[in-house]
Amino acid sequence: MTHVALTIAGSEATGGAGAQTDIKTFHQLGTFGTAALTCIVSFDPANDWGHRFVPVDPQVIRDQIEASTAVHDVDTVKIGMLGTPATIETVAASLAERSFANVVLDPVLICKGQEPGAALDTDNALKEQILPLATYVTPNHFETLALSGMEEITTVEQLTEAARRIHDRYDVIVLAKGGVVLDGEDAVDVFYDGEQVVELRAPKIGEERVSGAGCTLAAAVTAELAKGATPLEAARAAKDVVTSSIEHRQGGHAPFEAVYQGAYGR
Numbered sequence: 001m002t003h004v005a006l007t008i009a010g011s012e013a014t015g016g017a018g019a020q021t022d023i024k025t026f027h028q029l030g031t032f033g034t035a036a037l038t039c040i041v042s043f044d045p046a047n048d049w050g051h052r053f054v055p056v057d058p059q060v061i062r063d064q065i066e067a068s069t070a071v072h073d074v075d076t077v078k079i080g081m082l083g084t085p086a087t088i089e090t091v092a093a094s095l096a097e098r099s100f101a102n103v104v105l106d107p108v109l110i111c112k113g114q115e116p117g118a119a120l121d122t123d124n125a126l127k128e129q130i131l132p133l134a135t136y137v138t139p140n141h142f143e144t145l146a147l148s149g150m151e152e153i154t155t156v157e158q159l160t161e162a163a164r165r166i167h168d169r170y171d172v173i174v175l176a177k178g179g180v181v182l183d184g185e186d187a188v189d190v191f192y193d194g195e196q197v198v199e200l201r202a203p204k205i206g207e208e209r210v211s212g213a214g215c216t217l218a219a220a221v222t223a224e225l226a227k228g229a230t231p232l233e234a235a236r237a238a239k240d241v242v243t244s245s246i247e248h249r250q251g252g253h254a255p256f257e258a259v260y261q262g263a264y265g266r
């Protein structure tokens with residue numbers, strides 16, 4: 001039987017991020033992908049590609065998670081964008097009702113197009129209700145600052161300190177992403193599981209962020225864990241998947257490009 005991976009995430013219609021990215025990554029890594037949608041994001045070409053955001057009704061989110069977990073034996077789940085405190089409460093309750101071996105959280109804290117006030121509520125709800133249920137978290141530079149409480153992260157040493165703090169505060173495995181934000185030739189991520197600190201490096205491909213890289217990393221970790229990889233093996237494989245997906249990125253009419261997972265392993 002093919003291992004199943006479930007994502008609980010938002011739809012991003014252009015296929016560059018969110019649940020679409022997760023499903024593509026799951027498939028590319030040989031898992032059977034399933035998705036419960038939490039919100040619908042539609043970029044607005046007439047408004048600087050801002051995010052038009054519509055939450056999915058909480059009951060419908062519950063129904064989707066129920067359907068997916070009733071059909072399949074799911075032990076590994078990825079949490080992507082949740083978007084509102086109501087959605088967070090619903091997903092937290094659905095997670096708590098079941099026992100997943102692996103809950104990989106991509107702590108998407110803010111999204112362009114959301115009210116700043118609402119975003120603060122959402123951030124707090126995510127920290128209070130979802131993080132305690134997560135086993136593995138993949139924060140980007142901004143999210144690492146927010147979750148660690150550090151004032152600045154400009155070096156790999158600081159990124160490592162932040163990963164330690166997040167692990168100690170929330171008792172989760174941490175894969176903290178330096179991305180293009182830290183200076184230097186390499187894109188550095190730091191893995192910390194409470195015992196070992198491992199720096200994962202790959203030469204930077206340009207200095208621009210590519211849409212969907214973070215979603216792809218967390219989804220690849222999820223797929224690898226679903227197949228039985230150790231947390232560190234999953235992190236290493238995920239780094240390779242992201243590097244390949246950025247190398248094979250897809251341009252379009254928007255001012256940003258999007259990852260493409262389809263070349264990995266071919």
Ligand code: PXL
Nearest residue numbers: 010011012017018041081212
């Ligand atoms: O990359 C973060 C992200 C996650 N999920 C959804 C998104 C985005 C960014 O656009 O739209 C649904």
